[in-house]
Amino acid sequence: MDDDDGGRQETTMEEDCMSARPSMMSARTRTLVEAIHSSPTQSVLYLVCGASQVVAWLLSIPGASNTVLEAVVPYSRMSMIQLLGKIPNQFCSAHTAEEMALLAYNRALKLSSPGSPVLGVGFTATLATSRPKLGDHRLHLSTRTSDRLWVSTVTLSKGLRNREEEDMVASHLLLKAIANSCKVPGTFVSELTESEVPDECEMNFSEDEELEQLINGQICFKVYPFSSEPHMLTAERKIILPGSFDPLHEGHMKLLEAATSLCGNGYPCFEISAVNADKPPLSVSEIKDRVKQFEKVGKTVIISNQPFFYKKAELFPGSAFVIGADTAARLINPKYYDGDYKKMLEILLGCKKTGTTFLVGGRNVHGVFKVLEDFDIPEELRDMFISIPEFRVDLSSTEIRKQVGK
Incomplete structure (x- = not known):
């Protein structure tokens, strides 16, 4: 997939890959990879048309x-279009490397x-092929972490290397860039000539900027x-109690504790959506104020x-997902799916395919205390819903706000 400013020479995947034979790893590279694996950073790599040895190393x-959660090589143009969700200008x-890194x-x-x-990690390049190429031989590398975006372009000297x-x-x-993002110290020997000077750009983000990116949809969560x-650090499954938590109270804490005891191994955490279905999004200051509640009690949000x-x-x-009986009642009510029972079933079966389950605690519904067993769950969905036995805390954030005059 070559995309040159000075002209494009089409090549097949087979032609491009024939010359990219695996090479033995040097002691220096092995040491660097071991250090990367020793860091806590977990990564996804999207690589196109080069840097093939990185995944092997x-x-x-x-x-x-x-370290590696996923490594994808969207080599064909259609594969890249599907990855990016659009046809890129180049x-x-x-x-494009920056967009790949963000994805x-x-x-x-x-x-x-x-x-x-x-x-x-995003990487895209146009390198030497078996036929002469009109445009430059270029590399574009990008890395993205929570607080840093780094992009680098290198134009290689044509004819100097195969x-x-x-x-x-x-x-x-690219391995050096991954090591830097993982905060792995090391001495790197450049293989570039004096004329092959990387054109680098780096942006660092504050917490406020990161939250703005989240509200705007650039990043999916923080x-x-x-x-x-x-x-909890080794638990892969999340046990999530969603809500507005305005304010966080004892009932929330006890509900998550009960759900965690029921699940056994899992990572309990709270979740707040900064974007609301029928209200304006939370401001950065509102988000930070609510986050402070969880910092005080030592709970992940x-x-x-x-x-x-x-x-x-x-x-x-x-x-x-940990929910109250009132939320469970809404989840299975076609009223909230434009009155369409089939739509409700289709959406919840879609959740089921992702491995989602709902842990349901007792809650007052229209003044009557209800538990999961009080509802008629469609047969196709019954194994998604699990009752939290003998749980009852009649506390409400809404009532607490009324009491303090908020």
């Missing part, structure tokens, strides 16, 4: 599962262990990992931008 050293450009970052958020730092050698240069540059229990459960299920696949 990362996966061939023990500990790869600590398939090989710094902007990879959001994907890493969804796949990562709760609270782990995540990294999105495809395999250019791919090796690209692989070393985790505040205030919980410190060691056994996730800020997302999805108010609907079917969207939350996509954001947090395989999770157990």
